Amino acid sequence: xxxxxxxxxxxxxxxxxxxxxxxxxxxxxxxxxxxxxxxxxxxxxxxxxxxxxxxxxxxxxxxxxxxxxxxxxxxxxxxxxxxxxxxxxxxxxxxxxxxxxxxxxxxxxxxxxxxxxxxxxxxxxxxxxxxxxxxxxxxxxxxxxxxxxxxxxxxxxxxxxxxxxxxxxxxxxxxxxxxxxxxxxxxxxxxxxxxxxxxxxxxxxxxxxxxxxxxxxxxxxxxxxxxxxxxxxxxxxxxxxxxxxxxxxxxxxxxxxxxxxxx
Amino acid sequence: xxxxxxxxxxxxxxxxxxxxxxxxxxxxxxxxxxxxxxxxxxxxxxxxxxxxxxxxxxxxxxxxxxxxxxxxxxxxxxxxxxxxxxxxxxxxxxxxxxxxxxxxxxxxxxxxxxxxxxxxxxxxxxxxxxxxxxxxxxxxxxxxxxxxxxxxxxxxxxxxxxxxxxxxxxxxxxxxxxxxxxxxxxxxxxxxxxxxxxxxxxxxxxxxxxxxxxxxxxxxxxxxxxxxxxxxxxxxxxxxxxxxxxxxxxxxxxxxxxxxxxxxxxxxxxxxxxxxxxxxxxxxxxxxxxxxxxxxxxxxxxxxxxxxxxxxxxxxxxxxxxxxxxx
Numbered sequence: 001x002x003x004x005x006x007x008x009x010x011x012x013x014x015x016x017x018x019x020x021x022x023x024x025x026x027x028x029x030x031x032x033x034x035x036x037x038x039x040x041x042x043x044x045x046x047x048x049x050x051x052x053x054x055x056x057x058x059x060x061x062x063x064x065x066x067x068x069x070x071x072x073x074x075x076x077x078x079x080x081x082x083x084x085x086x087x088x089x090x091x092x093x094x095x096x097x098x099x100x101x102x103x104x105x106x107x108x109x110x111x112x113x114x115x116x117x118x119x120x121x122x123x124x125x126x127x128x129x130x131x132x133x134x135x136x137x138x139x140x141x142x143x144x145x146x147x148x149x150x151x152x153x154x155x156x157x158x159x160x161x162x163x164x165x166x167x168x169x170x171x172x173x174x175x176x177x178x179x180x181x182x183x184x185x186x187x188x189x190x191x192x193x194x195x196x197x198x199x200x201x202x203x204x205x206x207x208x209x210x211x212x213x214x215x216x217x218x219x220x221x222x223x224x225x226x227x228x229x230x231x232x233x234x235x236x237x238x239x240x241x242x243x244x245x246x247x248x249x250x251x252x253x254x255x256x257x258x259x260x261x262x263x
Numbered sequence: 264x265x266x267x268x269x270x271x272x273x274x275x276x277x278x279x280x281x282x283x284x285x286x287x288x289x290x291x292x293x294x295x296x297x298x299x300x301x302x303x304x305x306x307x308x309x310x311x312x313x314x315x316x317x318x319x320x321x322x323x324x325x326x327x328x329x330x331x332x333x334x335x336x337x338x339x340x341x342x343x344x345x346x347x348x349x350x351x352x353x354x355x356x357x358x359x360x361x362x363x364x365x366x367x368x369x370x371x372x373x374x375x376x377x378x379x380x381x382x383x384x385x386x387x388x389x390x391x392x393x394x395x396x397x398x399x400x401x402x403x404x405x406x407x408x409x410x411x412x413x414x415x416x417x418x419x420x421x422x423x424x425x426x427x428x429x430x431x432x433x434x435x436x437x438x439x440x441x442x443x444x445x446x447x448x449x450x451x452x453x454x455x456x457x458x459x460x461x462x463x464x465x466x467x468x469x470x471x472x473x474x475x476x477x478x479x480x481x482x483x484x485x486x487x488x489x490x491x492x493x494x495x496x497x498x499x500x501x502x503x504x505x506x507x508x509x510x511x512x513x514x515x516x517x518x519x520x521x522x523x524x525x526x527x528x529x530x531x532x533x534x535x536x537x538x539x540x541x542x543x544x545x546x547x548x549x550x551x552x553x554x555x556x557x558x559x560x561x562x563x564x565x566x567x568x569x570x571x572x573x574x575x576x577x578x579x580x581x582x583x584x585x586x587x588x589x590x
Contacts, residue, residue, distance in 0.1 A: 001388055013382040021373040024414065100334045101369040105386050106357040255350075256336050259274055260329055 010107060014116050022120045032121035036080065040073050040128060043193065058197040063139045064225065065195070070132040071150075072193050072217045075157040077122065077129040079189075083162050085117035087169055087185060091178035097261030110251060114166055146224050153220035160236050161192060161216045163243040168211075170247060173254030192216040212239045264438055264470050265308040265331060270340035272301040272326050272494075300326040302494040304340070308472065310437075313464060315485035315502075316474045319584060323494040324474040328440050331472070332362050345438060358387060361436035363427055365446035370415045376426040377411040380433060387434035394433065401429045404459055421452030428456070432463065439464075441473040445480055457483045478580060490583070498583075506579055511550045514572050515557075518543040520565040529559050534582075547582075 022029050047069050051062040060068070090113050093099040102112045133150060165185050172178040192213040196204050199214070207214040212235070219232030276298045279289040301323040308314055316324045329335045330342060333349030333356065342349060347356040370379045384394045402408050405425040415423060424444065431439065441460070445453040461484060464471050473484055481488065481502070488505045490498035498505060515533075522541035533546040533556065548556050553571075560566060 006385075006388065010382070010385045013378075013385050017371055017374055017378050017382060020375075020378055021371065024373055097367060100329070100332075100362070100364070100367065103334050103352065104332060104357055104360070104362055106354045107386050109352075258335060260334055 007107070007111065010111075011115065015118060015120075018118045019120045029121045032119065033124060036077075036122050036125050037128070040077075040125075040132075043069055043073060044132070058195065060195065063136060067133075067136040067140055067225075068195050068217060068221045069193075070129065070136045071154065071157070071221050074129040074133050074154045075161065075216060076189070076193070077125065078154065078158045079161060080119060081122040081126075082118050083114065083158075083165075085119060086114045087165060087182055089117055090114070090169055091172050091182060094172055094178070094258070095176055095261065099258065100260055103255070110166075110247075114162075114169075140225075142224070149224055153224065156233075156236065157216045157220050160240045160243075161189070161213065163240050163247070164188070164211060164213055167243045167247045167250070170250035170254050173250075173257050188213045195221070208235070209239070212236070215239065264310050264312070264345060265306060265472070266341070266343045267304055267306040267331075268341040270301060270304040270306075270327075270330065270342055271299065271338050272323075272330060272335065273297045273299050273338045300494050301330070301337075304491075304494070304496055306489065306496065306499070308470065311468045311470055312487060313471045313485050314473070314487045314489060315481040316472065316489050316491060317481060317580060318474075318491035322491040324491055325442055326494075327491070328362070328442050328472070328474060332360060332440055333357075334362075358434065359436055360438045360440065361431035361434070362440040363424075363431050363442065363444050365424065365443035368415070368423065368427060369430055370423070370426055372416050374414060375412045376415055376418075376429070379415070379426075379430060383430055383433050389434060397433055397435065398429070401432060404462065405429065405455075421448050421455075424448060424452070424456060425459075428459065435467060436469065438470045439472070441471060441475075443475050444473070445475065445477055453477065453479065460484055492584075508579060508583060512547045513550060513553055515546045515548050515553075516543070516568075516570045517546070517560060517564075518567045520567045523564045527563070529556070529563065 044066065047065055050057065051065070055061065057065055090099075093102065093113065099113070102109050105112060133154075137147065137150065165188070168181060168185060168188075169178075172181055175181060188207075188211065191199075191207055196208060196214040196218040199207065204214065215232055215236045219236045222229045223233050274297070275295050277289065278294045278296065279285050304323075304327065306327075316327060318324050326335070330337050331344055331349060333344075333352045336350040345356060345359050347353050349356065370376055371382075380398060383389075384391075389397070402411065405428065407422065407425050407429070410418060410422055410426070415426065418426065428444070444460070445456050448456065457480060460471070463469065464484075471484065473480065475481055485502060488498065488500065488502050489496060490505070498508065519542055525535070525537050525541050525544075530544065530546065532552075533548045536545040538544070546556075557569070557571075560569070
């Protein structure tokens, strides 16, 4: 069976199982939808409040800034739906030895570890972030090719954020208790939710190059608004490739260090 | 199937002095030491064998299992399982093995086991008709058809273990690792699981490597025993040779109508284990003196009942752990 088809079929079962799992706790399911909605509204509400007192933040006016926020909400939405749960599960897998069973399966263990859990409740809210992106994009008067660029650029931002987080999560093999790493990930997400120009010079360099979370939204949005500004996207692609290489290296080292949990 | 030469595994552990200041000191200055879990272990297991890995807690049995399955990497030594280096975790290797752990579950907890089985079908690329045929056979053998649609979290331990076995056997592994598969189960469930494994092994010729604290598991399932003590192999042979390690002895249980003299010279050579204030004794009696000892007991004491059987493997094991010089 071709590789892609095999993994598509495995992923389809993950989705089926996650839906079955999520629907077995009905109140929790509804609560997650409400919480996600509140989270998105609080992000937008914060920016809206700032622009009640200011006309411009850095180079961006209200429309451009809210377009950026909508872009990040679209990235966050996909992240929370398809990836986020897995980082918490990975920490649990290592501590309890559940990783043992994952390592025995005849499929890429990295794929199983970071993509087996998704949140169906969050998926249901999909129209909200894309609707926001459409609304604020239309206020900026985007052209047809700019609209076409939006979905792949959101996916690119998601890919970078996920790659950086997976690389950071490799440290869980050595730390074992990984609450701190998961909180660090959340802080990095928090940083990425704002455009890079609001940060100081050194913070911009560090979080744009060493831990490149500021590229997640800033680079793609800047490219949409100004197609001649490709440097951010090139950095994004280069650093994402580098993070994959480092992840492969540390994954192999991590598995050598893995001691499982005693029975 | 399994070739291990001078296999070793060391774990790094750190030591902390007790109390608050011990915790603070260990935060800044951690004292590590290497704990050898498995030492220079040699093992050969052929196709279709049923081998029991025996040993007390912490002997290194599970560590061996985890090295054989590629979950952890050996510190040194040579290891080949099904022609593969396990920790290289080639796909072909993983398609041909399975591991059941009595204390851990591979099933998704919040959904019915059937959903997990379908996922396993995808992992192992089992064709639909083959999957249905195997599943039906396993479900019927284990008598769990009504439980397939029940959430795993709602199953009893015994029912869950049956589902774990199905999950492990759907892809018909050539090599099956069973790490305490009956732990925590009641006697009826233990027996059913044993019967099932034996039947399955006989039908498909699967090679089985088992660890268990229940000697009844080993007695029922294994034809060969490997005894592990402190990470080292101390015995490797047939189950009957294992039983005769302590000599050709019989296990005799005698109960009396009234309390008897527990200090009598008749008992002393036979490792007496007294119960109920001198009303019952269990003895290990060498076959060579069995007849005369039995006659002396009947002659000198008010025997109510007398039973005799070969030394149970549980007792052999218990005795060996106390008298390791016998090995």
